[in-house]
Amino acid sequence: MKKTSTILAIAALMSSTAVVNAETLRWARAGDALTLDPHAQNEGPTHTVRHQMYEPLIIRDVTGAFVPTLATDWAPDPENPNVWVFNLREGVKFHDGADFTAEDVVFSFERAKQPNSDMKELINSIVEVRAVGDYQVELETNGPNPILPSNLTNLFMMDKGWSEANDTVNVQDFEGGEITYATTNVNGTGAYRLVSREPDVKTVMVRNEEYWGRDEFPLEVSEIIYTPIQNAATRVAALLSGEVNFLQDMPVQDLARVDSADGLMVKQAPQNRVIFFGMNQGADDLEADNVDGKNPLADVRVRKAMSMAINRDAIRQVVMRGQSQPAGMIAPPFVNGWTADMDGESSTDVEAAKAMMAEAGYGDGFSIRLDCPNDRYINDEAICQAAVGMLGQIGITVNLDAIPKAQHFPKITEGKTDFYMLGWGVPTYDSEYIFNFLVHGRESDIGTWNGTGFDNDDLDAKIESLASNTDLDARNADIASIWRVVQDEQLYIPIHHQVLNWGMSDNVGTEVDAEDQPRVKYFTMK
Amino acid sequence: MTDQPLVPDTKAAPSRLRRALDSDLFYAFRRSPVAMISSAVAVGLILMAVFAPFFAVTNPFDPASLNLMNGFTPPMEPNAFTGETFFMGTDDQGRDVYSTILYGMRISLFVGFSAVLFAVVLGIILGLLAGYYGGWADSFIMRAADVQLTFPAILVAMLIFGIAKGITPVEHRDQMAIWVLILAIGLSDWVQFARVVRGATLVEKNKDYVSAARLIGRGSSLIMIRHILPNILSPVLVIATISLALAIIAEATLSFLGVGAPPTQPSLGTLIRVGQGYLFSGEWWILFFPACTLLALALSVNLLGDWLRDALNPRLK
Numbered sequence: 001m002k003k004t005s006t007i008l009a010i011a012a013l014m015s016s017t018a019v020v021n022a023e024t025l026r027w028a029r030a031g032d033a034l035t036l037d038p039h040a041q042n043e044g045p046t047h048t049v050r051h052q053m054y055e056p057l058i059i060r061d062v063t064g065a066f067v068p069t070l071a072t073d074w075a076p077d078p079e080n081p082n083v084w085v086f087n088l089r090e091g092v093k094f095h096d097g098a099d100f101t102a103e104d105v106v107f108s109f110e111r112a113k114q115p116n117s118d119m120k121e122l123i124n125s126i127v128e129v130r131a132v133g134d135y136q137v138e139l140e141t142n143g144p145n146p147i148l149p150s151n152l153t154n155l156f157m158m159d160k161g162w163s164e165a166n167d168t169v170n171v172q173d174f175e176g177g178e179i180t181y182a183t184t185n186v187n188g189t190g191a192y193r194l195v196s197r198e199p200d201v202k203t204v205m206v207r208n209e210e211y212w213g214r215d216e217f218p219l220e221v222s223e224i225i226y227t228p229i230q231n232a233a234t235r236v237a238a239l240l241s242g243e244v245n246f247l248q249d250m251p252v253q254d255l256a257r258v259d260s261a262d263g264l265m266v267k268q269a270p271q272n273r274v275i276f277f278g279m280n281q282g283a284d285d286l287e288a289d290n291v292d293g294k295n296p297l298a299d300v301r302v303r304k305a306m307s308m309a310i311n312r313d314a315i316r317q318v319v320m321r322g323q324s325q326p327a328g329m330i331a332p333p334f335v336n337g338w339t340a341d342m343d344g345e346s347s348t349d350v351e352a353a354k355a356m357m358a359e360a361g362y363g364d365g366f367s368i369r370l371d372c373p374n375d376r377y378i379n380d381e382a383i384c385q386a387a388v389g390m391l392g393q394i395g396i397t398v399n400l401d402a403i404p405k406a407q408h409f410p411k412i413t414e415g416k417t418d419f420y421m422l423g424w425g426v427p428t429y430d431s432e433y434i435f436n437f438l439v440h441g442r443e444s445d446i447g448t449w450n451g452t453g454f455d456n457d458d459l460d461a462k463i464e465s466l467a468s469n470t471d472l473d474a475r476n477a478d479i480a481s482i483w484r485v486v487q488d489e490q491l492y493i494p495i496h497h498q499v500l501n502w503g504m505s506d507n508v509g510t511e512v513d514a515e516d517q518p519r520v521k522y523f524t525m526k
Numbered sequence: 527m528t529d530q531p532l533v534p535d536t537k538a539a540p541s542r543l544r545r546a547l548d549s550d551l552f553y554a555f556r557r558s559p560v561a562m563i564s565s566a567v568a569v570g571l572i573l574m575a576v577f578a579p580f581f582a583v584t585n586p587f588d589p590a591s592l593n594l595m596n597g598f599t600p601p602m603e604p605n606a607f608t609g610e611t612f613f614m615g616t617d618d619q620g621r622d623v624y625s626t627i628l629y630g631m632r633i634s635l636f637v638g639f640s641a642v643l644f645a646v647v648l649g650i651i652l653g654l655l656a657g658y659y660g661g662w663a664d665s666f667i668m669r670a671a672d673v674q675l676t677f678p679a680i681l682v683a684m685l686i687f688g689i690a691k692g693i694t695p696v697e698h699r700d701q702m703a704i705w706v707l708i709l710a711i712g713l714s715d716w717v718q719f720a721r722v723v724r725g726a727t728l729v730e731k732n733k734d735y736v737s738a739a740r741l742i743g744r745g746s747s748l749i750m751i752r753h754i755l756p757n758i759l760s761p762v763l764v765i766a767t768i769s770l771a772l773a774i775i776a777e778a779t780l781s782f783l784g785v786g787a788p789p790t791q792p793s794l795g796t797l798i799r800v801g802q803g804y805l806f807s808g809e810w811w812i813l814f815f816p817a818c819t820l821l822a823l824a825l826s827v828n829l830l831g832d833w834l835r836d837a838l839n840p841r842l843k
Contacts, residue, residue: 232803240806253807311594317607318597318620381789385619388790392589399700400790 023525025221025508027518028238029248031375031405032200032228037172037182038156039111042118042437043409044273044425045376047154048248048517052205052224053095054156054188057086057105058149059519062511064334064429066149070100070157070189074149081144081470088135092212094159095186095193102131107160109139113445116171120445121436122151122428125467143468150428162187175410191217191521192224202227213521220525230375230404239264239503247503248516252323252378258503269512270325271500272332273425275377277370277387277493278438279303280418282453288369288418296368297418301360303490308353309394310387312346312496319382323501327494329487330424330434334514337431337479342487346494353394365395371417376405378498384421412451415442420451423498425515431479435463439486454491554837561837564829571823575631582625583612587791596620598804601811615811617800623811626797627819633793634823637707638774644712645773646766649719654750656720657727668724671717679714679772680779686710687785700788707786711776718765726758760838767831771824778820794820 033049034041051059057071070089077083092100109129112119125141125148132138141148163169168182186194191213192205205224213219227244229235232251238244240261250258250266259266279297280286286295296302312326328345331338357363372384381402388398398419411417426433440447440463441455462478469475486492502512509524546552555561574581584591599605601615601623614623656667674682690706730736731754739749774794780786781795782802789796794816801813 233805236806251803251807253804253809257806257808314594318594319618382618385789386594389589389592389594389619392592395590398589400788402789 023221024223025246026244027226027246028229028235028244030230034406035174035183036186038158039117039119040172040174044516050156052192052520053186053190053194055190056155057152060153062513082141084139084148086137090135092189093210094189098159098161100189101134102137104157104160105137106131108157112155114171116173119155124445144470145467146470147430153427159187175414200228217521218524219521221520221523224520245505246508250501250503252321255501263506267502267512269500269514271498271516272334272514273423273498274327274330274332275423275495276330278420278422278451280453286418290367296362296366299360300490301356305353305356305394307490307493308349309390311348311390315386319379319386323499324496327496330492330494332497335426335429335431350393357394367397368419369399369401371411371420372402373405373408374402377423413448427515432466435482452491459485551837558833560829561833564826567822567826574628575635578628578632582628584622584625586621586626586629592620594620598809614815617812623815627816630792630794630797633787634774634777637777638770640708641711641773642766642769645715646719648716650723653720653723654727657724658731658750671720674717682714683710686713703788707777711773715769722761727754730754730757764835767834771828775824
């Protein structure tokens with residue numbers, strides 16, 4: 001009798017602690033992080049997974065304001081306008097117990113500047129990073145850089161000792177298919193530790209009880225189980241059945257169904273992301289087309305005609321069910337340099353487009369391959385399919401090759417595609433970020449995502465000068481003039497700005513982040 | 527007047543049609559409602575697929591003719607933007623579901639027939655060789671068949687499809703996809719034909735007519751083709767009919783998994799894959815009609831195969 005009651009008491013105790021402490025966030029979205037190496041791929045979902053375990057010096061909150069993270073405060077050096085001084089948080093430990101110091105910051109910046117790093121465009125203005133004592137660093141740039149902190153919100157800090165011990169001092173060569181210790185192992189300072197990872201299957205993280213912000217943030221989620229589910233119907237079924245309780249990449253056709261389900265809700269916000277097509281105008285001849293010895297995309301009239309053939313309203317109404325905003329430029333409205341006028345410059349006119357094709361000598365059309373991801377953007381494959389039909393109306397026969405993003409993105413960064421879909425979010429909230437990655441001619445440390453082959457030296461010089469231009473009015477005038485060229489050249493075919501929808505069960509509490517970057521440490525679990 | 531008789535001479539050799547109509551098979555057919563109904567359904571569907579351009583309202587494979595604004599129109603209801611009405615509704619790209627099914631069925635049937643034909647030819651050749659010659663040829667072919675049987679056919683098909691897709695240039699992938707499907711399904715299906723043909727050949731090759739043919743000096747290949755083959759065809763025909771249903775389903779499975787026909791030229795399986803994504807949101811018709819068509823097609827062919835087996839071999843009843 002006594003024994004039984006003891007067992008019951010223990011059982012009761014265990015179940016009550018389980019209720020208090022064990023809150024599991026079962027989280028699903030369309031695709032997985034491409035790698036866990038902190039500097040190997042500058043891609044949204046990849047950053048999202050890292051953000052739970054690694055931390056940058058600064059992050060942004062859901063309103064876009066800076067939040068001190070591993071740095072407590074920062075300011076330009078009053079004596080030298082080329083230097084930013086960051087004071088670091090004291091008492092922070094990596095998951096393996098090592099102290100976080102200025103040495104790690106210097107190491108992480110140097111690592112992020114390596115050729116294989118995908119973060120180098122963001123910090124290419126930095127010439128030197130110096131440790132001043134254990135808890136202060138100075139970032140020296142090649143000229144005054146007023147917006148430097150904006151570029152650091154996804155730049156994660158690694159432990160120097162751990163990297164050296166595990167042979168991961170060098171950034172993984174992602175395009176080359178290299179796999180290093182850091183690809184699947186994590187030693188960050190973040191609120192969650194990695195328990196296990198099976199790429200494309202499941203990633204499990206547990207709360208870091210030693211986290212420096214343990215008392216500052218809700219941290220009500222004790223365990224995160226992250227499962228990529230590529231199929232939209234399966235993803236929604238998982239949410240409806242309670243198998244997952246937090247869903248990113250909500251299929252737009254199922255919003256009403258989920259919102260009306262008991263115990264589930266959908267939260268919505270305009271997203272900092274624009275979807276567009278890129279065209280290789282730089283090559284002499286294209287691999288993916290049927291025109292020999294000539295590149296039809298090199299003719300701006302063809303590019304304009306293709307843009308005019310795209311009926312963005314139809315895509316919004318039917319493919320996106322109203323969950324998008326047709327775009328005329330490849331900058332989201334959040335970004336400095338965006339204007340409503342330029343964003344309204346896309347128009348649909350099939351007859352005029354046909355006439356322009358004829359004028360350019362392609363009245364009979366041509367055929368080309370369109371490379372498209374099928375697990376990255378909302379209805380990406382359906383948008384591409386719709387574009388196939390629309391371009392067909394001006395005589396362009398499009399062969400669609402829709403593949404997972406892990407194979408799609410290297411095609412762009414290695415220049416192996418002539419016509420492709422890409423989406424771009426702007427974590428710095430400034431046009432310079434877009435120019436550095438997508439407009440500047442492709443070089444080793446800049447223009448790496450510019451698959452268009454566009455290379456204009458004068459424009460490149462202007463883009464490079466933006467980083468150190470402290471006269472904000474003059475800088476904004478330069479930004480406007482660069483955009484004018486991008487628009488007139490029809491460098492890209494903008495499609496739309498995404499609207500973000502997160503589905504979750506009622507007990508999960510979070511606001512929608514415009515960058516689609518949930519940070520679980522802020523989540524509450526009722 | 528000529529001496530041509532006014533009534534056909536019943537004593538002359540009966541015409542082929544007459545012979546077919548008088549046969550046991552046709553008698554059994556007339557006595558079996560299942561056979562009549564299923565053959566009517568199968569023939570009807572096949573005719574509609576073959577003459578799709580006459581039956582279809584639009585050509586869904588011509589991207590230029592599509593209007594995206596027609597997307598997601600429910601059956602028999604006017605579209606909210608364009609006012610057009612579609613008998614079976616439209617899919618996510620604004621394609622008329624009815625027309626797309628007809629064109630999709632063409633691909634499914636073409637792949638099914640071609641794959642079975644390929645498997646039959648390959649199976650007969652290998653089965654005849656194994657059964658007639660015996661020895662190491664028999665061991666080699668039959669062990670290869672055994673090895674293949676240890677893998678599920680769909681897995682073999684996916685493997686072949688994956689390799690073939692890897693080595694075809696991307697520009698030709700869409701055009702090649704259909705042929706690769708045929709190759710993949712055909713190669714995954716030859717074993718059962720080879721086994722049946724081998725078994726029957728083992729029995730037939732010891733019969734007197736084969737010995738007689740050998741005695742008058744006929745070559746081995748001629749004996750196999752002219753003498754043995756016609757006598758072992760009926761079980762092959764039965765398996766081929768059932769295999770056709772399986773091949774159609776295999777094609778649908780591969781396309782459903784996204785490794786078959788490209789989305790711009792959908793087969794029934796591709797249509798079901800597309801429709802499956804819209805099941806929760808209430809757009810049932812995108813999935814429902816192609817799935818029903820696939821069901822009707824596979825079931826009717828299958829029932830026909832079953833009946834054929836029973837009719838040709840009453841002992842199995």
